[in-house]
Amino acid sequence: MALPAQDERTVPAVVLKDLDRQPLEQTLDAMKALIDQHGHVVVVCSDAVPSGVERRLHTVRSLLESDRIALFRPDLPPLGLAVLARQLRQLASCDLSPGVLASAGRLLTHYIHAGAVLASVARLDRVPVGLKAHAKSWVPGSQFGVIAHPEPQLVRIRPEATLTGPDFGSWMLLAKGQLQSDWVGSTLAPAWNALGLREAGLPAESATWWGTGKLIEFCTxxxxxxxxxxxxxxxxxxVCHWCGIDVIGDRCVFCSATPPVPESRTPTG
Structure with missing residues (x-):
């Protein structure tokens, strides 16, 4: 999902639709056009999309023989992923090199707290769910507060229920699915000292990711x-020792190379 621009400098998003269903030639032409226009492309993709989408992306990258396409699939729920993609779009207006911009995605994930309010955790496989929580999923009216990132948390929503949030000032974004609840705005946001609260549409992959359409997804x-x-x-x-691009971290996001292992030296004497 491409969120609205955060400010006038935010670079527009390019949404690659139906990658697993459209002709391969069409996808190749679209990606080649993006590379010709921008030089480098960072593809941010949810791990909830069909497996055919990931295969198509790798096929396109291989056929184009390009090390200017970075495929980024962080372990974030769909709304958190959409926020991260927008942050990269914001940074794309700055004087950052392509490698540093693409690498920034891994860094910024640490500052995103993402979760949801769910009517049931019976099909939730992204967060550990105990037997008691599974049993309570079948009780009419039950709701659960879940954090998937950065650390898994799960509580049954009650007046005293709490979830650990960020220890720094942040805004909160929520997206409503087929569930009625004001717990995020009335309880969680004040408890986390959110600086503000905004709403967005629910990403298409959210129901698949969380195992139910009866949810309200949120992130800071x-x-x-x-x-x-x-x-x-x-x-x-x-600097990546293989392709020479500037990077943050120990793995190049464009060619996937890691730093060479230092050769062991045999002591002399």
């Missing part, structure tokens, strides 16, 4: 471009 995030830029530029940068 850093909205200010200046803060995001400072976070990214404060991290030590390196």
């Amino acid at each position: 995030y850093l909205p200010d471009l200046s803060v995001l830029y400072q976070l990214v530029t404060s991290v030590r940068q390196g």
